[in-house]
Amino acid sequence: MATATKVTKASAEGEAVQKALLEQHTANMTPGPKVPMPNGARVSATPYIGMRYQGMDATHMLGDPASILKDPRPGWKYVWKKRTDRQTMAWERSGILVPITPEEVDESNPMAEYVADVTATGTYVTWESLSLFAMSPKWVKKIYQANEDWAISRLAAQSAQIKGDIEQQTEGAYTGKFEVKAR
Numbered sequence: 801m802a803t804a805t806k807v808t809k810a811s812a813e814g815e816a817v818q819k820a821l822l823e824q825h826t827a828n829m830t831p832g833p834k835v836p837m838p839n840g841a842r843v844s845a846t847p848y849i850g851m852r853y854q855g856m857d858a859t860h861m862l863g864d865p866a867s868i869l870k871d872p873r874p875g876w877k878y879v880w881k882k883r884t885d886r887q888t889m890a891w892e893r894s895g896i897l898v899p900i901t902p903e904e905v906d907e908s909n910p911m912a913e914y915v916a917d918v919t920a921t922g923t924y925v926t927w928e929s930l931s932l933f934a935m936s937p938k939w940v941k942k943i944y945q946a947n948e949d950w951a952i953s954r955l956a957a958q959s960a961q962i963k964g965d966i967e968q969q970t971e972g973a974y975t976g977k978f979e980v981k982a983r
Contacts, residue, residue, distance in 0.1 A: 858927060861911045865932055868912040869904055875937035877944065883917075883924060883931040896943075897933035900925045 824841055833849070834842040861868050865878035872878065881888040881897065891897040901923055902916040917926040924931040935943070959978040966976030 858911075858913050861913055862927065862930075865900075868906055868909050868914070869900070870906045871904070873934065875940070877935045877940045879933050879935060880927065880930040881933055882929055883926070884929075888931075888933075892933070896939045897935060900932040900934055 830844045830846070832844055832846040835845045835848075836842050862880055865880060866872035869878070878900070879897070881891075883889070883892075888897065892899065899922055902914075902925055905912050905914065905925055914925045914927050914932070917924045917931065926932075962978045963976040966974055
């Protein structure tokens with residue numbers, strides 16, 4: 801009788817393994833994108849395509865901080881910086897960065913997901929480890945636009961070189977033209 805129990809148990813295990821292999825084969829043969837699992841099996845990703853994480857979405861607020869302010873100043877740049885960073889603290893002390901206060905934030909804007917962080921030095925508009933700062937047009941020009949202007953002027957200076965390179969490499973068969981236009 802013990803042998804019969806072993807045979808039935810073995811056949812039940814064999815059927816379970818065969819069933820699992822058939823399911824895996826069916827999943828592998830299903831058209832569409834597959835996702836590898838830690839055990840090496842691949843499962844169809846079709847039921848999960850288009851799903852969205854239902855968490856807080858602060859991408860608009862972080863990408864365009866001026867959108868949450870009552871009255872953003874024209875020409876000023878609004879940036880999120882880690883307040884405890886050495887450069888941020890130095891720029892704040894020297895006046896390059898001006899902290900935004902909660903009074904400047906439009907409370908009726910549903911995208912304004914922030915916390916008022918009160919410290920000994922002042923109250924900051926904070927999101928996670930970042931605080932919101934404003935930068936005057938003078939510093940925006942020096943810190944951000946100067947590098948962009950330098951890169952554009954360098955690119956414009958290369959137009960003659962590119963024209964010469966094209967003519968040289970094609971032995972005069974083609975003429976290159978490269979222009980950089982102002983905005």
